[in-house]
Amino acid sequence: MSERSLDLDDFSDLIERPHGALRRQAEERRTRTGLPPQALGRLDDLGEWLSSAQAQVPVRPVADPRLVVFAGDHGVAGLGVSAREAGTAHHLVRALLDGASPAAVLARRFEVPVRVVDMALDCDPAELPAEVTRHRVRRSSGRLDTEDTLTLQEAEEAFRAGMAVADEEADAGCDLVVLGDLSVGGTTAAGALVAALCGTDASVVTGRGGGRIDDLTWMRKCAAIRDGLRRARPVLGDQLHLLATVGGADLTAMTGFLLQCAVRHTPVILDGVVSAACALVGQRVAFRAPDWWLAGQLGGEPAHAKALDRLAADPLLEQGVAVGGGTGALLALPLVRAAAALAAELPVPESEPAPSPTEQSTLDAT
Template structure:
């Protein structure tokens, strides 16, 4: 796919159905046996689902699908005086994939608790394929490359690899939607991934390195200084290619970011809602917005992580997070924690009776509050 095709994608992503959002607001305020604004922001969530589904009341969320895009980043190897940009040791991403394939780990626990299914995808994990041989073949079938380059000195991957990964993400979204997924939860997993996320957000919002650099996997002050310098140096390579989204993904992101960006954009194209988790997925949504400006209208922000880059990205996307519990676990945990709230919003709008049906007297005055 050439860059010109990205312009076509922008035209193809349509707006959700605003009439259904208005119908939801009217149902909340004029039909249900509730005082005005009884459920605050959850009412907006229900309205958003009505708009993206094109009906009011909305359908229940029955097939939520968490998709984990796994990749290691060369920037994780940056070290100064014994301090690195990440606390994750080499080989940890492959170990995480094996753990999740066994149905273990916090994301797997939350997925079971909240009735979501999980798909794993090795896009650019830094390990031999033999180390993942016990995993289902679909996990490694789409691998683009092993690891990425150091984005403070070189490109994360080639342009062709970024293009291929973007197409892979789009194909994966199509496959999940065709299989019946009605809510998609993309998340990135991999050593060092909050660093390219910070670089992409800074490049796309005009922020400086210090204002987007967080502590990721739990680094100390010295590690943060190393990470901040890496983001600063990577930005020098990112800013000259801002006008070319494929090139930006190749220079500063990597195959996992390219795949997740394609995934989110294709979901919007297919009119399927997306629940964003942490800074990685949010950075991809920001880049998808750059390609097709209506993409954020198909997204809901699940949570605000402690990564400062995420807040800057959400501000640019005009998205308000559902939760602010300072969850930094990653791997879609924040999105899974927000999933019951999304389902609750649907149930409340669809199943709450009217005053007449409930046998309750209507209030004499209805205030908008």
């Protein structure tokens, strides 16, 4: 395989929008329920979105959702930009696998299977199940402020790994993905991507992260994003190169995952700033792809709001959830399931039968 055999331009041809004609049919069916327009608020829009994504009216219930979490450590965390110690993201993964994290509690409550994909955790692979570590590209991504986070070959490998995970989930019958991330330093990488793609300064996108960092740590984080942004700007025209420069293995894989989900017509609920940043990169690759993604929540990171605004994505919830792992997106899942149930089960009157040939002749005569 050559170093750059992956052509992201192919996604523009492969990705179609959800079925617009069926969305109009879903809207027409909703009007026949007798409920006043907008009586169900955004639940109407959600049900119609699902109908178009499934290419089916009435919509099917959401029967087989999955929580897919991409994990990795980032070298930039060594600068002290996070409340967590650098190289400790595997502790977050272990808590999720052991059922002890907020995302694990919600996934258990909502009966959603959990899949964790280690892309660049800084730990011995033997510490985690083989199914978790089989796609790992490297042990921690590079420091985005002074060096590329990945080589181009590693970036392609990570991107293809994300695509492979999307294919595996679609082939297994997943009808809705709840997307999450677990990392130390990931919001710094996401901030650099959002600032680069939105053409804004580092201070505008720098937030407090999942650990609610203090002012000194925030200043270090802002400086790291500023330096990463300086390195990212020259490669804005090449999205894989951009991800290799400042994204790291987990964000690169998530971008490939999102785009391949759109190819496979698998709808996705985005979680926090990391998944939103990857969606922003994906939008640059294929402008129709965001039609398959739903913003589950708005967290506290300013880069998150910036990315969702650029994506024209209106979040379902605004709870300020910042713990990662897909927690905020999981909170939105019951709303999506409720929208599907209402769209599928609210009764509509039977259509009037077509007149028989004899009746039609009588009507024509009159």
